[in-house]
Amino acid sequence: MPVGLLVPAAIGLVFLVLPLAALLIRAPWSTMPQRLAEPEVRTALWLSLQSATVATVVCLVLGVPLAWVLARTDFPGRRFVRALVTVPLVLPPVVGGVALLLVFGRRGLVGEWLDATFGITLPFTTAGVVLAEAFVAMPFLVIAVEGALRGADTRYEEAAATLGAGRWVTFTHVTLPLVAPGVAAGAVLCWARALGEFGATITFAGNFPGRTQTMPLAVYLALETDLDAAIVLSLILLTVSVVILAALRDRWLTS
DSSP states (O other): OOHHHHHHHHHHHHHHHHHHHHHHHHSOGGGHHHHHTSHHHHHHHHHHHHHHHHHHHHHHHHHHHHHHHHHHOOOTTHHHHHHHHHHHHHSOHHHHHHHHHHHHSTTSTTHHHHHHHHOOOOTTSHHHHHHHHHHHHHHHHHHHHHHHHHHSOTHHHHHHHHTTOOHHHHIIIIIHHHTHHHHHHHHHHHHHHHHTOOHHHHHHTOOOTTTTOOHHHHHHHHHHHOHHHHHHHHHHHHHHHHHHHHHHHHHHHHO
16 A cells, blocks of 8 residues: 555544544443433433434435435426425535524414414424434435335336236335335434534524433533533433444444
8 A cells, every 4th residue: 555645544533533542441431421411411411312313204204205206207497396395405504404493483484373363382392303313314214215226126017017006005015115225224323413413403493401402512512510420421412322323233334
């Protein structure tokens, strides 16, 4: 290997690994069990797991059909629609939170109608957390599922149609099993992104303990008062990230 490539590669590896190593080195291991047992930590963790899971379900219900439309149908403006779907990937999360407020806030385009008609208020609620997380995480699912659909062998679907299966039966009994690994990988990435969401959540849902304070928000708050607590919370999120990487390892190595 050329030295000219080896040296910057090594520096890049150190740059990525050193901050993670610092978390492990500076972690308060002696007081870790007590800190993990604190009610604030358990509440934030439980809220994060719940909201990320519900957000992932929302993304699956809406994202899988959207991915199918993008992958299997041809309509005017499809490339534009695909570009719109990927916008949350590059949009600053705080901007996403502001956009959600303008749509679902009490004076928003949809929020005002929801409040006046049904008395539903989404900002600064747990439902708002789910909405913010689904907004930023859905593109990961759509991209993964669309890629799986494009790579799937359509002959099985054609055979099912030839045998008299309708489109819905073909989709549920043939297409979904074919792309199940892609759907699973997209759901895992979606869940992980939702779990780590910060900007859109704090902008749209606020930072209220027990109601909207997820783990990333708890880390941000702990940095101002207790560095050790922030490190413990960060280690929990790091552990989740490592588990996600391990779960997707086989898929990435074989892709």
